Amino acid sequence: MVSDALVLAEIAASRFGLGPRPGELxxxxxxxxxxxxxxxxxxxxxxxxxxxTPLPSTLxxxxxxxxxxxxxxxxxxxxxxxTAAGGTSLxxxxxxxxxxxxxxxxxxxxxxCLTGAPVLERWVMFWSNHFCVSADRGKVVMLPGAYERxxxxxxxxxxxxxxxxxxxxxxxxxxxxxxxxSVGPSSAVARAARRRASPRSLGLNENLARxxxxxxxxxxxxxxxxxxxxxxxxxxxxxxxxxxxxxxxxPPDLGSHxxxxxxxxxxxxxxxxxxxxxxxxxxxxxxxxxxxxxxxESTATFIARKLAGHFVADHPPAELVSALARSFRDQDxxxxxxxxxxxxxxxxxxxxxxxxxxxxxxxxxxYHALDKTPPSTGNQWxxxxxxxxxxxxxxxxxxxxxxxxxxxxxxxALYRRVALAxxxxxxxxxxPLALAEHCLGPRLREETAVxxxxxxxxxxxxxxxASPEFQWR
Amino acid sequence: xxxxxxxxxxxxxxCSMWLxxxxxxxxxHQARPRLVVVLLRGALDGLTALPCPGDxxxxxxxxxxAAALHPTAPMLNDTFALHPALSFCxxxxxxxxxxxxxxxxxxxxxxxxxxxxxxxENGTDHPGGSRTGWLNRxxxxxxHTQGISxxxxxxxxxxxxxPITSWVPSPTSDATRVLAARxxxxxxxxERLGPAFxxxxxxxxxxxxxxxxxxxxxxxxxxxxRFLAPAEGxxxxxxxxxxxxxxxxxxxxxxxxxxxxxxxxSALHRQLGASWRHTAxxxxxxxxxxxxxxxxxxxxxxxxxxxxxxGGAIRGGKVHGDWPGLARLRDxxxxxxxxxxxxxxxxxxxxHLGLQRAALDTTVFPDSRTIAPFEGLIxxx
Numbered sequence: 001m002v003s004d005a006l007v008l009a010e011i012a013a014s015r016f017g018l019g020p021r022p023g024e025l026x027x028x029x030x031x032x033x034x035x036x037x038x039x040x041x042x043x044x045x046x047x048x049x050x051x052x053t054p055l056p057s058t059l060x061x062x063x064x065x066x067x068x069x070x071x072x073x074x075x076x077x078x079x080x081x082x083t084a085a086g087g088t089s090l091x092x093x094x095x096x097x098x099x100x101x102x103x104x105x106x107x108x109x110x111x112x113c114l115t116g117a118p119v120l121e122r123w124v125m126f127w128s129n130h131f132c133v134s135a136d137r138g139k140v141v142m143l144p145g146a147y148e149r150x151x152x153x154x155x156x157x158x159x160x161x162x163x164x165x166x167x168x169x170x171x172x173x174x175x176x177x178x179x180x181x182s183v184g185p186s187s188a189v190a191r192a193a194r195r196r197a198s199p200r201s202l203g204l205n206e207n208l209a210r211x212x213x214x215x216x217x218x219x220x221x222x223x224x225x226x227x228x229x230x231x232x233x234x235x236x237x238x239x240x241x242x243x244x245x246x247x248x249x250x251p252p253d254l255g256s257h258x259x260x261x262x263x264x265x266x267x268x269x270x271x272x273x274x275x276x277x278x279x280x281x282x283x284x285x286x287x288x289x290x291x292x293x294x295x296x297e298s299t300a301t302f303i304a305r306k307l308a309g310h311f312v313a314d315h316p317p318a319e320l321v322s323a324l325a326r327s328f329r330d331q332d333x334x335x336x337x338x339x340x341x342x343x344x345x346x347x348x349x350x351x352x353x354x355x356x357x358x359x360x361x362x363x364x365x366x367y368h369a370l371d372k373t374p375p376s377t378g379n380q381w382x383x384x385x386x387x388x389x390x391x392x393x394x395x396x397x398x399x400x401x402x403x404x405x406x407x408x409x410x411x412x413a414l415y416r417r418v419a420l421a422x423x424x425x426x427x428x429x430x431x432p433l434a435l436a437e438h439c440l441g442p443r444l445r446e447e448t449a450v451x452x453x454x455x456x457x458x459x460x461x462x463x464x465x466a467s468p469e470f471q472w473r
Numbered sequence: 474x475x476x477x478x479x480x481x482x483x484x485x486x487x488c489s490m491w492l493x494x495x496x497x498x499x500x501x502h503q504a505r506p507r508l509v510v511v512l513l514r515g516a517l518d519g520l521t522a523l524p525c526p527g528d529x530x531x532x533x534x535x536x537x538x539a540a541a542l543h544p545t546a547p548m549l550n551d552t553f554a555l556h557p558a559l560s561f562c563x564x565x566x567x568x569x570x571x572x573x574x575x576x577x578x579x580x581x582x583x584x585x586x587x588x589x590x591x592x593x594e595n596g597t598d599h600p601g602g603s604r605t606g607w608l609n610r611x612x613x614x615x616x617h618t619q620g621i622s623x624x625x626x627x628x629x630x631x632x633x634x635x636p637i638t639s640w641v642p643s644p645t646s647d648a649t650r651v652l653a654a655r656x657x658x659x660x661x662x663x664e665r666l667g668p669a670f671x672x673x674x675x676x677x678x679x680x681x682x683x684x685x686x687x688x689x690x691x692x693x694x695x696x697x698x699r700f701l702a703p704a705e706g707x708x709x710x711x712x713x714x715x716x717x718x719x720x721x722x723x724x725x726x727x728x729x730x731x732x733x734x735x736x737x738x739s740a741l742h743r744q745l746g747a748s749w750r751h752t753a754x755x756x757x758x759x760x761x762x763x764x765x766x767x768x769x770x771x772x773x774x775x776x777x778x779x780x781x782x783x784g785g786a787i788r789g790g791k792v793h794g795d796w797p798g799l800a801r802l803r804d805x806x807x808x809x810x811x812x813x814x815x816x817x818x819x820x821x822x823x824x825h826l827g828l829q830r831a832a833l834d835t836t837v838f839p840d841s842r843t844i845a846p847f848e849g850l851i852x853x854x
Contacts (some may be wrong), residue, residue, distance in 0.1 A: 079768030137587055207601070356665075387644070389626065396626060401602065409665065411672035412640045418653045418673075419643045426648075448659055455655070462652055466668075468663035 003442075004375035007351055008032035010441035013473040014353070015311060016343065017118035020363025024268070025441045036343045040157060042117035047107045047149055050376045056100065057105060058146040058171050058372040059258040060244055065139065068096050078331035097142035101135070102379050104145030105392045109381040109467075113367045123156045123339065124148065125360070126310055130303075131167040131216060132177040132400035135393045139243070140176045140401035144393040150257045160303070160333030168212060169255030171241040175207035177398060180244050184237040184267025189239060199215050204267070209233035211398050217293040219302035224274060231271045235286040236276065238266030254283055300328040311342065311369050313354040320347040353443060353472035356405035359388035361473065362417065366465055370428050387416055418466045425462025432460030436467075443469050496830045505617075506786060506801070506825050507701045507752040508709045509741065510608060511690070511734075512630065514590060515718030518759040519728045519778035520809065523573050523792075527552035530799035534764050538772075541724050549573075552617065553792050558731040561739040565783055566790055570749075572782045572850070574794040575818055578760065578810025584774035586718065589759035592812065594629035598837045603839065607818070609633030611837045612709055613782055614828055621707040622702050623693050638707065640676055640700070642692065650677065676700075690714050690737030698744025701752070709826075712737075719760060721769035738783055750785035757781075757814055763806045764799060771824045776807035780817050786825050813844050820847030 009028035013020040020028070023327050036042045049055045056064075064436050067431075075090050116123045128148050135141045151170040155163040167173055174180045182205035190202045196353050209232035214220050226461065239254055240262045249262040261283040270279050277290060278285050294298060304324035308316035320342075327341035342348050357365060363384055385392050389408075395401045402408070428435075432452050436444050448467050454459045464470060514852050524546055525531050532539050546554035547563050553575065555563050565571035581589055588600040596607025604841035606629045612620045613635035620637040622628070631637045638763065643649070652675060660670035680696050690712070697710040714734075719726050734756070742749050761778030782789070795811040803809050822828045822837065823846045835843045 076483075076768070251580065386625065394626075397604070397629075405665075409669050411641055411669045411676055412638070412643075414660075414666065414670050415642050415653065415673040415677065418656065419645055419649045422646070422652050423644075424651045445659075445662070447662065451655070451659060459648075459652060459655075462658075463656060466652065466656060467659055468666050471666060 001030070005029040007022075007033065007442050008349060009035075009347055010110075010443060011277045011351065012036050013118075014365070015348075015355070016120060016122065018112060018115075018361070019118075019368040019473070020439055022371050022438045025438060033343060033349075036119050037289065037340065039117040040339055042120055044153065047110065047111050047115070048376070049103045049107055052307065055149065056145060056146065057257070057327040057402065058150060059242075061100070061142050061146060062171060064097075065142070066149060066243060068093070093138055093141060100142045101145075101393075102382070103376070104142070105382050106374055106376050106378065108145060108148070108392070109364075112364045113373050117373060118368075120156065122311075122334075124153055126307065127152050127156055127163065129395070129400040129403075130306065131163075131173070132395050132398055134395045134397065137176060138398055140172050143172040144176070157336040157339075159294075160299070160328070160335060160338075161291050163335065164216065164290050164294050165287060166255065168208070168216075168236075169239065169259050170257050172241055173208070174241055174259055175243075177211055178205045179208035179236055180240045181205050182233060182237050182239075183265045184207070184234060186268055187237060188264040189262075190265075202257060202351055204230070204233050204237065206230065206233040209236055212290070212293065215399055217302070218296060218298040219251075219305075222296075222298040222302065228273055231273045231278075232286070232289055233268040234271055235268075235273070235289050238262045238264075239286060240265065246338045252283075263383050294333055297329065300325045300333075304328060306403070307342065308337075308348075311355075312348050312350075314403075314405050320345055353469075355473050356408050357471055357473050358401060358403075359385055359390035359413075360392075363420075364473065365389060365439070365473070366421070366424060366471070368433060369470075370424060370430065372428075384420060387420065389413055389416070413463050414416065414471075417471065418462075420463035421462045425460070425465060426458040428461055429457075430461065432457055432464060435461055436464045439464065440467075440469050443472075445469060484639070486550040487658060504748070504751045505708050506827075507745070507784075508517060508821070508826060509697055509752065509754040509784075510630070510693075510709075511694075511713050511737075511754065511756040512590075512593070512628070512711070513717045513734075513756065514713055514715050515586065515758075516589075516760050516762055517717045517771055517778050518719060518727060518762040519577075519725060519758075520573060520764065521723065522556050522731060522764075522781070523549075523556045523575055523779040525552050525575070525796070525799070526554050526558070528796075528799050536801055537770070538724060538766050549792055550851040552796060556727070556731050558728050559735045561735045561742070562781065562783065565738075569790040570783065570785050570787050572787050572789040573779055573792050574672060574782070574812060574847070574850075575607050575779045575847070576777045576794065576797050576808055576811035577757070577780045577814045578777035578812075579814055582776065584760065586759060586774075589630065593757070593759050594598040596668070596815065604629075605633030606630035607837050608709070608711055609635045609637060611822055611826070611828060612637065614832045614836065615826065618709060618826070619707045620709040620711070621697070622711045623697050623700075624711060625688070626715045628713060637711075638672070638676075640680075640696070642680075642688065643697070645677070653677065672695075690733045690792075691740055694737030695740035695744045702745050703747045719762070720767065720773060723766075723771040729740045742783075752784035753786040753821055754783040755780065755818065755821055756783075757817075761808050761824060764802055764808055765806065773840060776803050777810035778808075780814065782821075782850060786851055793847070793850060812847065815841055816844050816847045817850070819844065819852045822846075824851035 005028050009025045009032045012035055027055055071090055108110050112121055132139060133144050135144050147170055155166050163242050183202040185203055193202045206229050210229050213224050218224055238261050241259055251262050254261045257380040268280055273289050278288055304321045308321050308324060324341055325344055327338050331337040340367040382392055435453055455463055524542055526543050545557040548554045562571050579592050581592040591600040594606050595603040597603050608630045609632055612618050622631045622637055622639040625641055679699050693712055696711055702708045702712055734849050745752055757780045758778050761775040762772035763775045767773055797809040797811045819833045
């Protein structure tokens with residue numbers, strides 16, 4: 001006889017958390033909903049690098065990157081002066097920051113595997129993917145970890161508008177979506193360039209503005225047109241990082257993580273977004289526009305649909321989506337209230353494990369099940385996730401990783417999970433059926449249990465982790 | 474005779490022996506065309522793969538790079554030679570089923586790898602022009618064409634609504650194979666995962682006899698051959714490779730990389746067997762490199778590079794296309810682009826796979842009516 005409390009405990013741990021650890025389901029079963037809700041008030045946990053040292057800030061990284069650029073420029077000048085061709089011994093970007101990137105990945109993996117508040121960690125993953133940056137562009141290769149620590153983590157239980165402003169003003173986002181290169185066509189910088197007949201083309205870059213509207217707030221079907229994209233892009237001109245600033249300028253800060261407002265690159269003047277007029281106000285104009293977008297009805301619906309699709313089902317019940325949208329709107333984008341609405345809704349607790357675990361979710365759940373922790377050094381986490389097809393910090397598109405199970409279920413993807421399960425199953429000592437019961441709970445099928453019990457222990461453990469049940473949440 | 478592993482594989486599959494549903498009966502008598510797209514990421518230096526010793530400006534502009542390369546590179550005609558590491562290619566060139574087109578470029582004229590690869594994969598003239606890839610859309614145009622991607626991630630070129638299988642060598646072992654076989658019964662009860670798991674076992678059966686450990690082209694390309702060789706199954710494959718961005722010590726790096734490509738093509742040829750006759754391989758890169766050598770024995774980001782074509786379906790033994798020469802360079806640094814890569818791809822897709830011009834101009838390569846398919850790349854059958 002399966003107890004309802006255990007069914008709900010498994011849903012709490014797998015659907016809303018990162019998968020049960022040994023013995024955890026019985027504890028959660030005392031009050032599954034309470035276990036989830038209590039974590040919303042858990043204190044922030046700081047991520048640490050190798051040896052327990054703090055990780056660098058974005059500003060630290062930007063300074064090192066600027067130095068890296070200066071070193072290379074100097075080396076190029078030196079070589080141009082020499083007649084004989086000689087190689088440069090300077091490291092390339094990925095070599096220079098390789099160790100930093102490794103430390104960032106391992107620190108994040110350790111947090112996911114060790115956290116006392118896996119429910120909060122899931123929201124970090126959700127918002128990082130919603131406000132996605134990808135390390136595939138040179139300048140941001142070492143930044144996504146710091147971006148998540150600075151812009152996402154401190155804001156996951158604030159208001160959506162706070163999160164939105166933190167993200168869009170962060171240097172990583174400004175570099176990733178090229179706003180740092182965007183210059184108002186009638187700004188002082190553009191006019192000076194035209195006088196010099198500069199060969200470098202200076203102008204508006206709409207990339208960030210378009211993705212804010214399409215991916216971050218209103219959604220691709222939202223009520224905006226090209227004129228709105230241009231208006232927002234113009235308002236965001238001058239939102240830059242220290243990397244683009246000419247020497248001896250001292251621009252005011254933008255946000256609190258190293259971005260600046262470069263007045264001379266800003267397109268002056270009032271403008272209209274979604275029918276609303278915004279007076280000229282320097283950086284304040286773009287900030288006011290973001291606040292408008294954060295409160296928009298379409299944003300409420302877009303976010304509600306996306307998070308129900310992420311946590312509950314690829315095609316979530318319309319009733320749940322509208323309850324979430326209502327909460328978002330009525331509570332002025334209060335995210336903790338939004339999460340409570342989800343966690344208190346009966347439709348969020350229906351059994352059936354309808355979502356296929358994405359590779360990262362699968363790997364963290366596997367570590368939880370085996371009570372394992374990734375080391376703070378080395379590169380194992382990245383190797384494993386690349387094998388599974390979800391390279392850390394590398395979604396490769398501003399749209400982020402897909403949240404549709406169909407995009408992840410493939411022959412090759414399943415076979416790789418078998419290979420990885422085999423490796424981890426071999427290296428553990430836990431009793432296979434105990435492992436199955438504590439990580440699958442009541443979802444363990446009789447036939448699977450029988451098959452497991454017929455294997456030698458290493459193979460039995462691998463079979464638990466590679467079982468069809470373990471692939472779902 | 475079946476060995477034990479085959480037997481297990483068949484059990485797992487029930488009655489179906491095939492990865493993909495069989496083609497309609499009428500079409501099985503006709504050999505289906507195979508297409509292999511090889512994307513070299515990082516910008517292959519076209520003047521190293523396909524040097525032009527016959528161009529009067531070549532030796533002086535290329536300096537040390539040309540001096541070290543020229544003496545051993547076999548000439549293809551009065552103008553062009555082939556890099557000495559491409560010995561299989563040269564052999565096929567002489568046999569008439571390898572060709573090249575020089576000075577191929579894109580509408581995008583910037584020099585960012587990211588943006589250029591984005592364009593080359595999304596099939597439009599600007600970065601971000603589409604969230605799906607042209608190869609996916611091309612496959613979607615044809616009812617019975619099945620694609621497979623032998624790439625690490627799911628690159629943009631194959632993303633989109635048409636289902637494309639992916640495969641990369643897994644760190645497999647006998648133990649993994651045994652485990653997978655023992656789990657096939659459990660997966661049969663999962664209607665959402667069952668078919669994919671059965672396909673995994675079948676794919677493993679196709680490639681497992683050969684140790685496919687590495688991720689070099691010479692490891693991946695024969696695996697592509699195994700998937701494409703059977704009478705029924707996948708007919709389009711994508712392969713990509715990193716590490717072609719040669720800012721330093723270019724001759725040494727490219728000698729190694731081109732040898733890997735050549736071995737890969739040779740192994741693909743061997744695996745395809747009789748199917749080579751129906752195959753077209755297109756090797757391309759996002760842009761070319763500067764004509765002059767930089768201070769570290771390499772070259773920097775440029776404009777146009779070469780496209781290599783191989784396979785029994787190719788009208789080979791020839792360097793196709795216009796040659797702009799090196800007398801005039803773009804921005805006084807790059808080989809001028811004389812043909813759009815999309816024109817080459819359109820020519821292959823139309824004449825080899827049979828895609829309609831209208832679909833090529835609008836769906837596969839949106840808004841590209843002005844770019845005509847390159848004529849004469851495919852042998853008449």
